[in-house]
Amino acid sequence: MIDLLRRIGLWGRGVVVAIPYLWLLLFFLVPFLIVFGISLSEAMLAQPPYAPLIDWLLDEDAGTTKLQILLNLSNYLRLGGDDLYILAYLNSVKIALVTTVCCLLLGYPMAYAIARAEPSKRGPLMMLVILPFWTSFLIRIYAWIGILKANGVVDNLLQWTGLTTEPFELLYSDWAVYIGMTYCYLPFMVLPLYATLEKLDPTLLEAAADLGCRPWKAFLTVTLPLSLPGIIAGSLLVFIPSVGEFVTPELLGGPDTLMIGRVLWNEFFANRDWPVASAVAIALLLFLVVPIMVFQHVQGRQTEAGR
Amino acid sequence: MKQMGKLAWALWFGYAFLYVPIALLIFYSFNESRLVTVWGGFSTKWYAELLQNDQLLGAAWLSLKVAAMSATASVVLGTVAGLALARFGRFRGRTLFGGMITAPLVMPEVITGLSLLLLFVALEQAIGWPDGRGMTTITIAHTTFTMAYVAVIIQSRLVSLDESLEEAAMDLGARPAKVFFVITLPIIAPAIVSGWLLAFTLSLDDVVVASFVSGPGSTTLPMVIFSSVKFGISPQINALATLMMVVVATGIFIASLVMARQERQRKRDEQMAVQGG
Numbered sequence: 001m002i003d004l005l006r007r008i009g010l011w012g013r014g015v016v017v018a019i020p021y022l023w024l025l026l027f028f029l030v031p032f033l034i035v036f037g038i039s040l041s042e043a044m045l046a047q048p049p050y051a052p053l054i055d056w057l058l059d060e061d062a063g064t065t066k067l068q069i070l071l072n073l074s075n076y077l078r079l080g081g082d083d084l085y086i087l088a089y090l091n092s093v094k095i096a097l098v099t100t101v102c103c104l105l106l107g108y109p110m111a112y113a114i115a116r117a118e119p120s121k122r123g124p125l126m127m128l129v130i131l132p133f134w135t136s137f138l139i140r141i142y143a144w145i146g147i148l149k150a151n152g153v154v155d156n157l158l159q160w161t162g163l164t165t166e167p168f169e170l171l172y173s174d175w176a177v178y179i180g181m182t183y184c185y186l187p188f189m190v191l192p193l194y195a196t197l198e199k200l201d202p203t204l205l206e207a208a209a210d211l212g213c214r215p216w217k218a219f220l221t222v223t224l225p226l227s228l229p230g231i232i233a234g235s236l237l238v239f240i241p242s243v244g245e246f247v248t249p250e251l252l253g254g255p256d257t258l259m260i261g262r263v264l265w266n267e268f269f270a271n272r273d274w275p276v277a278s279a280v281a282i283a284l285l286l287f288l289v290v291p292i293m294v295f296q297h298v299q300g301r302q303t304e305a306g307r
Numbered sequence: 308m309k310q311m312g313k314l315a316w317a318l319w320f321g322y323a324f325l326y327v328p329i330a331l332l333i334f335y336s337f338n339e340s341r342l343v344t345v346w347g348g349f350s351t352k353w354y355a356e357l358l359q360n361d362q363l364l365g366a367a368w369l370s371l372k373v374a375a376m377s378a379t380a381s382v383v384l385g386t387v388a389g390l391a392l393a394r395f396g397r398f399r400g401r402t403l404f405g406g407m408i409t410a411p412l413v414m415p416e417v418i419t420g421l422s423l424l425l426l427f428v429a430l431e432q433a434i435g436w437p438d439g440r441g442m443t444t445i446t447i448a449h450t451t452f453t454m455a456y457v458a459v460i461i462q463s464r465l466v467s468l469d470e471s472l473e474e475a476a477m478d479l480g481a482r483p484a485k486v487f488f489v490i491t492l493p494i495i496a497p498a499i500v501s502g503w504l505l506a507f508t509l510s511l512d513d514v515v516v517a518s519f520v521s522g523p524g525s526t527t528l529p530m531v532i533f534s535s536v537k538f539g540i541s542p543q544i545n546a547l548a549t550l551m552m553v554v555v556a557t558g559i560f561i562a563s564l565v566m567a568r569q570e571r572q573r574k575r576d577e578q579m580a581v582q583g584g
Contacts, residue, residue, distance in 0.1 A: 012483060012484070013391075013395055013398070013483075014398075016387055016390070016391065017387070017388075017391045017395065017398065017404070019384065019387060020384045020385070020387050020388040020391070020404075020454065020458075021400070021404055023384055023450075023451070023454075024388075024404070024407040024408070024451070025407075026426075027423065027426065027447060027448075027450075027451040028407050028410070028411065028451060029407060030426060031422035031423055031425060031426040032422055034422065034425045034426055034429050035418075035421060035422045035425055038425055048428050048432075106317075106320075106321055106324070107321070109314055109317035109318065109321070110317060110318050110321040112314060113314040113315060113317060113318040114318065116314065125318075127563075128322060128325075129321075129322075129325070131556075131559070132325050132326070132329065134504075134505075134508050134555050134559060135329065135551070135552050135555055136508075136511070136512045136529070136532075136548070136551055136552075137512050138512065138514055138529050138532055138533060138536070139332070139532070139544075139548040139551065139552070140328065140329070142332075142532070142536050142540065142544060142548065143328035143329060143331065143332040143548070144328055145536070145540050146331065146332070146335065146540055146545075147328060147331065149540075151342075151345075153331060183324065183325070183328070186321070186324075186325065190321075236413065237412075237413060240413035240414075240415070241413055241414070241415055241416070243415065244414075244415020244416065244417050244418060245415070246415075246416065246417050246515055247514060247515065247533070250537075251533075251536060251537065261415060261416075261417045264417045264418075264421065265417060268421060268519075269518075274425070277421060278421065278425070281417070281418045281421050281422065284415065284418060285418060288413075288415070291413075292410055292413060292414075295409070295413055296405070296406055296409045296410070299409050299459075300405065300409075
């Protein structure tokens with residue numbers, strides 16, 4: 001009897017899991033296979049603009065049909081052979097790395113200060129960090145245009161103080177992209193850092209101080225290593241989406257701010273070359289597979305530790 | 308103590324960095340002058356112009372509909388997914404399932420957008436559905452990437468939760484479905500509310516994925532903002548941004564008030580139960 005009930009229970013569970021499972025398989029996993037398939041096809045003027053991979057050919061003489069599969073590696077060869085793509089990949093990684101470091105340098109002291117504040121103040125202080133994340137990403141980027149452009153807030157301030165006399169424009173440069181991306185991704189860094197720093201046992205630091213350890217050394221030998229999971233999680237949460245970022249370089253960067261998200265967008269929308277856009281996406285995905293897997297590992301361990 | 312002083316400075320610098328741009332944006336939305344950063348006196352004329360911009364209002368209405376539908380769908384799917392990950396132990400395909408849940412959190416938007424568009428095109432060729440692209444495809448796309456956030460919120464809430472309440476109900480003979488609706492669901496209600504709000508804002512905010520999967524005649528609000536921002540800044544966008552921020556801030560404020568009240572009520576009930584017993 002109990003066995004029967006359990007079997008029904010397990011069956012019910014299976015049905016429950018199946019709904020999100022099938023959804024993700026259809027709308028998350030299968031699309032990647034299609035992207036991979038189309039990255040191997042040839043662009044052509046048609047609707048949709050690529051040649052079918054698999055085709056049934058009618059053989060007139062024998063009266064039979066033949067299955068034809070055309071695999072075309074030229075899209076990938078083009079990625080490897082053209083400096084534009086390689087430079088875009090390298091530049092994306094560079095910009096993502098700088099963004100991650102800036103977020104870490106700015107976010108770590110913030111997370112540390114909040115974690116060291118009185119317990120009753122931690123909630124509201126943390127809320128202040130998360131709140132901008134709830135407002136539109138696009139609008140937060142837009143806010144920086146008015147600040148960084150020539151005759152913008154920074155420029156006016158510099159001219160007013162007499163530091164510069166010429167119009168000074170930060171907008172449409174890599175600097176603007178660094179500022180905008182650091183601005184948008186900062187909450188993603190502070191959140192996991194705060195989560196690990198808050199759990200840190202303060203008696204460990206007291207013990208270090210009692211044993212004559214200077215505050216800085218205690219920080220470097222106790223706090224920093226113990227907060228490493230938070231640092232890794234936060235860095236990956238910033239780095240991975242940054243590599244493929246499109247909106248920020250498009251709005252704040254100059255025409256020569258080459259990033260792979262922008263290249264993909266242009267191949268797709270401007271050149272209407274779906275196969276090359278797919279190949280760019282697959283190459284980006286292959287590059288990100290390792291960081292994504294590390295992120296999932298860290299994320300899984302953190303949820304387990306919440307028990 | 309001295310170190311704490313430096314830390315406090317770092318914290319305030321961080322807050323200034325986060326809030327000064329937003330404050331400036333709101334300030335200049337009341338600027339009379341067309342030149343956004345030159346102060347020309349107080350005026351609300353950009354708000355009035357905004358309310359007459361039919362293209363923008365239409366896009367905003369579409370975005371709100373898409374956001375409400377996809378947030379609701381992603382709360383249902385995400386809650387089930389979070390429940391499965393936190394409570395069902397090991398089941399076949401759990402690793403793949405967990406991977407598919409967390410990967411969308413960090414997946415670059417251009418990849419998500421492109422891959423979903425190619426899926427929709429392939430599906431249309433194969434089975435004739437979805438017929439063209441528009442509200443349906445945008446809603447499906449948004450549900451797919453926002454359900455990951457909901458699932459993670461629900462999962463972490465359930466993991467930190469004591470399982471004994473659910474076990475007690477089971478021991479008393481409640482069926483799993485009843486346990487879920489009577490015990491688990493009320494406890495995770497705050498997490499569901501914040502999951503819905505997060506999914507709603509993420510959907511309302513998305514420009515990249517929507518650009519890929521939308522069709523002619525279905526332009527969302529972020530797409531309109533994006534294209535007008537590319538032509539330069541305009542006071543109308545400042546006014547729109549201010550309105551959006553006011554709406555979001557009010558929503559979050561009300562939600563947190565309600566949740567704080569419920570939490571207090573729950574604690575009182577617990578205390579009463581302990582004292583009564």
